[in-house]
Amino acid sequence: MLEVLSVLEKLDVPFGKWTEDIAAIREAKSLAAIVRASWKLGLGVGKEIVEQELWKRAQQPNDWPTCPTCGKKLRSKGMRPRQIETLLGNVSWSRRVGRCPEGCKETQVAPLDQVLEIEPYQQTSWELVQMGCLLAVFLPFETVRIILHQLTGVEISAKSVWNWVQNMGKRAMERLETEINQLAQGNPPTPEEMNETIEKMPLVIGADGVMIPMRPHAGKPDGKTRWREVKVAILSRLGQSVTRAGREFLRLQQRRLVAVFGDTEALRPRLMLEALRQKWQSAPKVIWISDGGKGFWNLYRQCFAQGAIAILDFYHAAQNLWKAAAAAFDGRTTKARQWFESLRHQLRHGQEAQVIAKLAETIEFKGFSDEVRKTLTTVHNYLFTHQSHINYQHYKELGLPLGSGMVESACKWLIQQRFKGVGMHWSEPGFNHLLHLRLAWVNGRFDDLFSPISSPSPNS
Numbered sequence: 001m002l003e004v005l006s007v008l009e010k011l012d013v014p015f016g017k018w019t020e021d022i023a024a025i026r027e028a029k030s031l032a033a034i035v036r037a038s039w040k041l042g043l044g045v046g047k048e049i050v051e052q053e054l055w056k057r058a059q060q061p062n063d064w065p066t067c068p069t070c071g072k073k074l075r076s077k078g079m080r081p082r083q084i085e086t087l088l089g090n091v092s093w094s095r096r097v098g099r100c101p102e103g104c105k106e107t108q109v110a111p112l113d114q115v116l117e118i119e120p121y122q123q124t125s126w127e128l129v130q131m132g133c134l135l136a137v138f139l140p141f142e143t144v145r146i147i148l149h150q151l152t153g154v155e156i157s158a159k160s161v162w163n164w165v166q167n168m169g170k171r172a173m174e175r176l177e178t179e180i181n182q183l184a185q186g187n188p189p190t191p192e193e194m195n196e197t198i199e200k201m202p203l204v205i206g207a208d209g210v211m212i213p214m215r216p217h218a219g220k221p222d223g224k225t226r227w228r229e230v231k232v233a234i235l236s237r238l239g240q241s242v243t244r245a246g247r248e249f250l251r252l253q254q255r256r257l258v259a260v261f262g263d264t265e266a267l268r269p270r271l272m273l274e275a276l277r278q279k280w281q282s283a284p285k286v287i288w289i290s291d292g293g294k295g296f297w298n299l300y301r302q303c304f305a306q307g308a309i310a311i312l313d314f315y316h317a318a319q320n321l322w323k324a325a326a327a328a329f330d331g332r333t334t335k336a337r338q339w340f341e342s343l344r345h346q347l348r349h350g351q352e353a354q355v356i357a358k359l360a361e362t363i364e365f366k367g368f369s370d371e372v373r374k375t376l377t378t379v380h381n382y383l384f385t386h387q388s389h390i391n392y393q394h395y396k397e398l399g400l401p402l403g404s405g406m407v408e409s410a411c412k413w414l415i416q417q418r419f420k421g422v423g424m425h426w427s428e429p430g431f432n433h434l435l436h437l438r439l440a441w442v443n444g445r446f447d448d449l450f451s452p453i454s455s456p457s458p459n460s
């Protein structure tokens, strides 16, 4: 077997490009040091391979296109240098550039660039942009710069990473916009591929709002932070799994997220689009789960009410019962707690009608102040409005979740984890662009974004 390092050493003799790197491997003691030195040499060799391959391809004859202005065949003006930043460092080569023989303006082309799918002013190769954007989905821009540098040695500014995210996030938003318009014109999206087992699982849909810190003035980082709400929805198939101890538990499969910086009206077409992708109409069951937010329940009524099972988050329902208890038994905590616990127990175990009746009865008590009566009435009306969404005993029997915890954890992941770091605050476009990259990632559509066809160039 050939010893790779010796071969590289011999190849290196007339050039001396890797002398230091090879020596570093030979001298390294610890495993970590050997790997680190080999990593560095690997990057150098990789870059060499790319440049040689490009030189080779540049020698092959071109098929010249015709001038778009006068129709004459373009003619070679000779070899011109080209360089681009890649995951292997700065790569340079030369390739033929052609022009119109009649001198028509703006006809300069490099056919090899087109074959390589790079654009005239592109400074960064797509695989590097993609890696930078992927890191930025999880990490602050400055951290991305540091990690890229540590891993590959490339020197990219945090500002460049930021620019890539803006360009690619914008592209993700434009694609979504197109799909929403197409849906409005009666062209539904292509449903997502899913295996038969998943297709037979119930589909759970839930929505919630999350606050994010925004800059008070566009373009200016100063001033007091303004908090604005983002609407987040989750669509997921509900699988049953069994622990080793034989206990059944619910497990989300095919988790998809939708989010918008705006109101529930803005969320609606996005949610519908994703529901169609997730084949909601052919799902064996559709379950809507949410807390008391009126906007979200309107959304449910407009979109999914027919044939769906809707569940009011048990925790929120119980919280409201506590409000009633605290109001009715002001100051008498033990009494309030007993009353609350008894009603909560009834609510949980199939006696929601009795709970509503009990509240109605309590309101009639003569000794209450107007304020107490108002609180009790609000809670009563809340549960009465949702009386077909609080049959918790039944939901439990069907193996459904009683709470919107999964919506909340989806929100946490999507929003908190990246957008609510110490000292962070966002401009609306800056937030939107990164949000849509995160969505693309979590929904398994990230790689599709980086196909170079009809793309804006990722210039830094």
Ligand SMILES: [Zn+2]
Pocket: 067, 068, 069, 070, 071, 072, 100, 101, 102, 103, 104, 107
């Ligand atoms: Zn011409």
